[in-house]
Amino acid sequence: MPLADLQAAESKLLMQTYARNPIEFVSGNGVYLRDDQGNDYLDLLSGIGVCALGYNHPVITNALAKQAESLIHTSNLFYNANTTELALRLTEMTGLDRVFFCNSGTEAWEAALKLARAHAGLLRAEGKHIGTRFIALENSFHGRTMGSVATTHKAAYREPFQPVMPDVVHIPFNDVAALKAAFSEEVCGVCIEVLQGEGGINPVSEEFLRTARELCDSTGALLLLDEIQSGMGRTGKWCAYQHYDIQPDITTLAKPLAGGVPMGAMLATEEASRAFTPGMHGTTFGGNPLATGVAIAVIDEIKHAKLLDHAAEIGNYFIAQLNSLKGKHESIAEVRGMGLMLGVEMHSADVAKSVLDGMFAKHIVLNRTHETVLRFLPPFLITREHVDQTIAALDELFTQQEVKSTDAALTATN
Numbered sequence: 001m002p003l004a005d006l007q008a009a010e011s012k013l014l015m016q017t018y019a020r021n022p023i024e025f026v027s028g029n030g031v032y033l034r035d036d037q038g039n040d041y042l043d044l045l046s047g048i049g050v051c052a053l054g055y056n057h058p059v060i061t062n063a064l065a066k067q068a069e070s071l072i073h074t075s076n077l078f079y080n081a082n083t084t085e086l087a088l089r090l091t092e093m094t095g096l097d098r099v100f101f102c103n104s105g106t107e108a109w110e111a112a113l114k115l116a117r118a119h120a121g122l123l124r125a126e127g128k129h130i131g132t133r134f135i136a137l138e139n140s141f142h143g144r145t146m147g148s149v150a151t152t153h154k155a156a157y158r159e160p161f162q163p164v165m166p167d168v169v170h171i172p173f174n175d176v177a178a179l180k181a182a183f184s185e186e187v188c189g190v191c192i193e194v195l196q197g198e199g200g201i202n203p204v205s206e207e208f209l210r211t212a213r214e215l216c217d218s219t220g221a222l223l224l225l226d227e228i229q230s231g232m233g234r235t236g237k238w239c240a241y242q243h244y245d246i247q248p249d250i251t252t253l254a255k256p257l258a259g260g261v262p263m264g265a266m267l268a269t270e271e272a273s274r275a276f277t278p279g280m281h282g283t284t285f286g287g288n289p290l291a292t293g294v295a296i297a298v299i300d301e302i303k304h305a306k307l308l309d310h311a312a313e314i315g316n317y318f319i320a321q322l323n324s325l326k327g328k329h330e331s332i333a334e335v336r337g338m339g340l341m342l343g344v345e346m347h348s349a350d351v352a353k354s355v356l357d358g359m360f361a362k363h364i365v366l367n368r369t370h371e372t373v374l375r376f377l378p379p380f381l382i383t384r385e386h387v388d389q390t391i392a393a394l395d396e397l398f399t400q401q402e403v404k405s406t407d408a409a410l411t412a413t414n
C-alpha cells in the first residue's frame with residue numbers, strides 16, 4: 001500500500017493518539033532502517049530506546065526462532081527455566097533481590113507503585129506510622145496507566161483522566177529544599193527517573209538523590225528509581241543509579257530489555273518484596289518463555305560484545321562533539337545526558353522542529369521531546385563514524401537556521 005493510502009486508511013481506522021512522521025519503515029539492519037522507497041536511514045532513536053542491538057541482530061533473531069520452536073507461552077501457573085535465568089542476571093545487574101516480570105514500562109511502574117503501597121500497609125500492620133503518599137518530580141514520565149499517569153507530571157497526559165490514583169505530590173526537579181519540605185511520615189515512596197527521558201534528558205543531582213535516599217531511610221519509605229529508559233546499559237552502566245553509587249528499594253526496566261519484544265520488569269529488595277504474597281499481583285503474559293529467552297540473549301550479547309564500555313566511550317565522544325557544536329551555534333542552549341541517552345536543548349521550539357525535519361530529509365532519525373530538546377537514543381552499536389556524520393548534518397542545519405534568522409532580523413530592521 002502506498003504511504004498516502006496507508007495514511008488515509010489509518011486516519012479512519014486507528015484511535016487518533018499519535019502524530020506520526022510521514023515515513024513507513026519496512027526493514028532494518030544494524031543501525032539502519034529502510035523505508036518503503038528503499039532509502040536507508042541512520043537510526044539514532046532505536047524505536048524510543050528499545051532496539052539497543054539495532055535491527056536484524058543475529059543474536060535476537062536466533063533467540064526468537066529457537067524459542068518459537070519450543071514454547072512461546074505457558075502462563076505463570078507453571079515453571080520455566082528462562083524466567084529464573086533472567087531473574088538471576090537482572091538481580092546481579094541491579095544489586096536488588098527479587099523480580100516481577102510484565103510486558104511494558106507502565107506495567108513495571110504500576111507494579112512498583114503497588115508494591116510501595118503494600119509495603120507501607122505491611123509496616124502499618126507492624127505498628128509503624130507511614131502513609132500512602134508518593135512524591136514525584138516535575139517533568140517526570142512514568143507511563144500511561146492510572147497509577148503511572150498519576151505520578152507522571154505533564155497535565156495533558158493526566159488531567160483528562162481525573163480522578164487518577166490519589167495521593168501524589170509533584171515537586172520541582174532537583175529541588176532539595178522542596179523535597180525536604182514535602183517529605184513526612186505520610187510518604188510511602190519517592191519516585192525518581194535518574195535521568196529524565198520524556199522530560200528533556202535531565203540528570204538528577206547527586207545531592208537530590210542522596211537526600212531522597214536518606215529521607216526514605218529515616219521512615220521506611222521506599223526509593224523508587226525508574227530506569228525504563230536509562231537502564232540496561234544505555235548510560236554505560238546497567239542502571240544509571242550506579243553512576244551515583246546509591247541503591248534504590250525498587251527499580252523498573254523495560255524499553256530495551258528484550259530488544260524489541262515487549263517486556264518489563266520490576267525489581268526490589270528483599271525487605272520491600274515481602275509485601276507481595278501469592279495472588280496479590282499478577283499478569284497473564286508477563287515473563288513468558290519467548291520474552292525472557294530474548295532478554296537473556298540481549299544481556300549476554302551486551303556482556304559478550306562489551307557494549308557497556310562501548311556505550312560509555314561513544315557517548316563521551318558524542319557529548320564532546322555536541323558541546324563543540326554548542327560552542328559554534330547560539331541556537332543551542334545546553335547539551336545534557338549520559339552515555340547514549342543525550343539531549344540538545346534549543347532556545348526555540350520552531351528551530352528544534354526545523355532541525356528535526358532537516359535531519360529526516362538527510363535520512364537521520366531522532367526525535368524531539370519537551371518541545372525544545374533534540375533527543376538521541378541510538379542503538380548501542382553506533383560508531384564514531386555515525387557520530388561524525390550526525391554532527392556534520394547538525395552543523396549544516398544549525399548554520400542554515402542561523403542564516404535564516406539573521407535574514408529575518410535584517411528584513412525586520414530594513
Ligand SMILES: *Cc1c(COP(=O)(O)O)cnc(C)c1O
Pocket residue numbers: 104105106107109141142143144193197198226227228229230254255
Ligand atoms: C517509556 C517510559 C515509561 C512507560 O513505558 P511504556 O512501555 O510506554 O508503558 C515509563 N517510564 C519511563 C522513564 C519511560 O521512558
